[in-house]
Amino acid sequence: MNNMMTDSAMHTESQATVLIAEDELDIAEILIAYLEKSGMRTLHASNGLQALEMHLAHKPDIILLDVQMPKLDGWRVLFEVRQRGNTPVIMLTAMDQDIDKLMGLRIGADDYVIKPFNPAEVVARTQAVLRRTITKEFLPQKILQLGALHIDIENHLVSVEQGSERFEITLTLTEFKLLALMARAPKRAYSRAELLENCLPEGDTLERTVDSHVSKLRKKLEQVGISDIPVGVRGIGYRFWERK
Known part of the structure; x- marks a missing residue:
């Protein structure tokens, strides 16, 4: 049973759709390249309002969410996403203060990555969060x-x-x-x-x-x-x- 769960999780994880909410185009393009190379599909939003619209329209499996974005910042986007449901969210930010990390986790972020980051690490963290989420789906509340x-x-x-x-x-x-x-x-x-x-x-x-x-x-x-x-x-x- 555990092997079946692991195999299914790895299969689903490799086909996941990732919404990248990032206003810096060069960073977004790097993430897109690395994520798609690993087999995932990607969507890109360049501001907070667009991120919420795309989240509602496309139901991505996970969101990579920059904190400092135009129109709506990442904190407000995260709050709204949590009002809608349980889509996993990894925060991407140049902020490295403990209080910022605590705020993200308190609102409901699943992980937190500090810029500048290694894009391969972001891919690995994305896969890890997806595996945890998929495993929970195999063990639903009774x-x-x-x-x-x-x-x-x-x-x-x-x-x-x-x-x-x-x-x-x-x-x-x-x-x-x-x-x-x-x-x-x-x-x-x-x-x-x-x-x-x-x-x-x-x-x-x-x-x-x-x-x-x-x-x-x-x-x-x-x-x-x-x-x-x-x-x-x-x-x-x-x-x-x-x-x-």
Whole structure:
């Protein structure tokens, strides 16, 4: 089992998409060359706003994020990325003060590389973070608890706490898959295409079918006092909730 996990992790890691958020073109081009030589795909954003747009549009597997960028700095980009979900982030910066490192880690950075850096080291660190992330995916949480909701991934059971009592909610397999997927990253916005691909039966090919399943799921949750879950995201699809 461990060998299977390692082999799958190495395979997925080599095909990963890396978003490079770096305003210095020469540095970005070097990173692109090294990462693509190692087999990864790359995207490049030259400012913080563009980085957030590309993160939402392309769902990269990992972000290499410069701190000092125009329009939005790396700290604000990192904060927003963490609001959306768990995309791994490695900070790239000329700052070498311990307080800067602590800030990045506190906000949710996965690693921290100081400029000037050896691009081969950045590739190695990128691969290491991807391996850790992929390994976690092979060992998913068996129970998710979000507010009053309890989602038992292994046994496909959903229940809600009401005072001292707990009530089970009967969901179809598709409804359960939709709920469980969004609950893993509650603030991440999932496109209808993603939900269709990951949660619906193979014969379903229409994105509007997702809306029907989500509507039925929402009604079942409302019947037990859980409202506004999932939340519609205009022009994109759905997320689990909007809570701060």
